[in-house]
Amino acid sequence: MIILAKLIVMGALGYLLQTRLRTLLAYFQQEEYDGARYVGALQSVRLYDVRASAAILIALVIMLMTGPSAVVMLILAATLGAIIWDEKRYRFKKPLAMTERARRIYLLAAAFLVLPFLISFYWLIFAIITIQLAPFALIAANQVLAPFQQRINDKYIVEAREKLARMDPQRIGITGSFGKTTVKHILAEILEGSAPVFYSRGSINTVLGLTRHIRQRLQWSHKYFIAEMGAYGEGSIKRLCDFAQPTLGIVTAVGDAHTERFGSIEAIARAKSELVEYVCSNNGTAIINVDVLRHEPFAKLKEQYGKQVISVGAQDADVIVNAQTAAGGGWTIGLHWVDGSHADASFDLPLLGDHNVMNAALAVVLTLHVDPALVDDLPFFTKTVSQIPHRLQKVENPGEPLILDDAYNANELGFKSAVATMHDLAKERGGRAILVTPGVAELGLEHDAVHARLAQTCNDFCDTIYVVNPSRIRSFADGLDKGQVNVIEVASFYEARAKIDADIQTKDVVLYENDLPDLLEEQRFL
Incomplete structure (x- = not known):
């Protein structure tokens, strides 16, 4: 039983280092290693661990009530394995780039977590504590490494400035x-x-x-x-x-x-x-x-x-x-x-x-x-200027619908221009104008007003609109004329694509407008 318990702890360690810590580092890198912004992301994106911690806690409660159980431990091990497998399948829109800086932060954060994790060999509850401490270990590691990183950055900046001056x-x-x-x-x-x-x-x-x-x-x-x-x-x-x-x-x-x-x-x-x-x-x-x-x-x-x-x-x-x-x-x-x-x-x-x-x-x-x-x-x-990827990029294949990929980013002017372009091309092809969007990000106090104006534009130019994560753009969703436009609310781009694939016609034009809110504001269940 003791050996089995230690194997469970080792499995939790594998989850912590190979899955959770790398996932958290990907988001930390996305926030440009800014600790304050990252703390905000912990709440908004729900980066706190739920599944593994809950599984360990339930196993602990059961064993406290019934005594040590090999069956419970095996179920816990299987659960942790399933969580690891599921997380490895997740497709990041902006995957972790394991640069030298990221590697240093990762290794130092892992070192910070060693002591509380060793304690979990004796008190399994510390496995939960260690898992929850992981994001803060990354922030602490970055802070400790900051002077060293700044010296490296300064050295590279000087080299680049000198090279630019020479050439x-x-x-x-x-x-x-x-x-x-x-x-x-x-x-x-x-x-x-x-x-x-x-x-x-x-x-x-x-x-x-x-x-x-x-x-x-x-x-x-x-x-x-x-x-x-x-x-x-x-x-x-x-x-x-x-x-x-x-x-x-x-x-x-x-x-x-x-x-x-x-x-x-x-x-x-x-x-x-x-x-x-x-x-x-x-x-x-x-x-x-x-x-x-x-x-x-x-x-x-x-x-x-x-x-x-x-x-x-x-x-x-x-x-x-x-x-x-x-x-x-x-x-x-x-x-x-x-x-x-x-x-x-x-x-x-x-x-x-x-x-x-x-x-x-x-x-x-x-x-x-x-x-x-x-x-x-x-x-x-x-006349031969190349299309810029994901910036109203035209993706066209014979016998297939026309895709307009404007997924990189969006602003009010570009959004309206893209929707008007989709409308004109759909009219030219004799198909439907289909918009997929989660709206515009980082608008601050202008958020509702901008999305209300965008809704009015879309009423005039769209046949079908897939509103991604409508709760964040309520003024947009509520401003759409459902008597004039077919409005479909979906949780994600993946859900929208699945519905589109089941209904698409070759003459249709589909505009994917801005996946940045999905990137910045998606909510995970870790």
């Missing part, structure tokens, strides 16, 4: 509430017509992210360096500028994305304007969406720096944009420089969504500012 490419910063990754990819592809371009893949937009890519990938042949710049608060963009030292900049938009993080749209505007301030104060040029001039920080910078700040928009801008839809959902776009400094330019864009008109216009204006000679070759580069 000295022309440096371009891109920021905005949304659209910056798309603009970066469009700009990189077009600018390749002038000279080799270095840019980070995906949404790498922090100092450490850029540092890693510079150290690993920047070459002497790169003549342009594009840095996407994300903001986690006022001062973030300034720190990125001090690191990358851009002489050119693009601001895509100022919107309500991440209002929850910043607190107000005014704070977002101040944060994004830091790029324009840095570039222009260093005799550079900033290309901005004319809409951002509605915000005081940008209006002041435009007044202060004049032609160093070039606005782009459909009207009342330095560069006027005209766009017409093309067959299949693309665009024919024209640009006119009001001051006559450049000849008019026109080009075709194969990307979906009217929001991509501005994204492409900003990229093209900067390209022609850098290398005006590219104007004649511009149509050859723009």
Whole structure:
């Protein structure tokens, strides 16, 4: 019996180290090793252990009442094995990347848990205590390692800054509430017509992210360096500028994305304007969406720096944009420089969504500012611009429904644009417009108002809507006209896909709009 009990404890240890601790580390990494945010996630995502702790507690109670039992222990062992097997089957939307930092945190956290776990050999109740302590062991390990990690980070940042200075490419910063990754990819592809371009893949937009890519990938042949710049608060963009030292900049938009993080749209505007301030104060040029001039920080910078700040928009801008839809959902776009400094330019864009008109216009204006000679070759580069994965990406196979994958992220403008695009394509194909969405994340106080407005748009453009996790977007679900739209409430994307597969037709268009809330706000049963 003692041997069996110890085997049970060893099984619990295997669960703790190989399953629970790694699962918790995946979420800790997702929260960027921020202890305060991680503590919030413990509650919101329900990362506290229930199943294993309950199984051990029930086994303890039974054995206290009836005495030691080999049958109870075997059932407990089987239960723990089933929990481990079930957790290993779980598909993370953002799987754990076992980097050197993650490995150090994992090993030190495991070491912290050794003592309470050893006690559980004598008092099984300590197995439950140890399992529940696991997330806090990760936080403690990260805190202990923080000075060591900071020295490593500082060393890598210095190396990257020195390498960037030695190779000295022309440096371009891109920021905005949304659209910056798309603009970066469009700009990189077009600018390749002038000279080799270095840019980070995906949404790498922090100092450490850029540092890693510079150290690993920047070459002497790169003549342009594009840095996407994300903001986690006022001062973030300034720190990125001090690191990358851009002489050119693009601001895509100022919107309500991440209002929850910043607190107000005014704070977002101040944060994004830091790029324009840095570039222009260093005799550079900033290309901005004319809409951002509605915000005081940008209006002041435009007044202060004049032609160093070039606005782009459909009207009342330095560069006027005209766009017409093309067959299949693309665009024919024209640009006119009001001051006559450049000849008019026109080009075709194969990307979906009217929001991509501005994204492409900003990229093209900067390209022609850098290398005006590219104007004649511009149509050859723009018509082959690649789709950006998960950003209104068109997934089409003969004889199958058309899938629009806009799952990476969402904001109100992009959401409305994607829904309108889905509607137009469904009408063109003669099928249904089917939307699958959990709404938009990180809206703060604007959450209900934004989702109410989105519901009104969807009433006009959708035939069927799968509302994922409707309890978090009640204003959206309640704002849908169920007499006009077929509304189906589901708990997850997986449930929505199963229902769609049973009802889909080849002419239909299905839009998967934003899985970020599902990633940030999903609730687990561990």
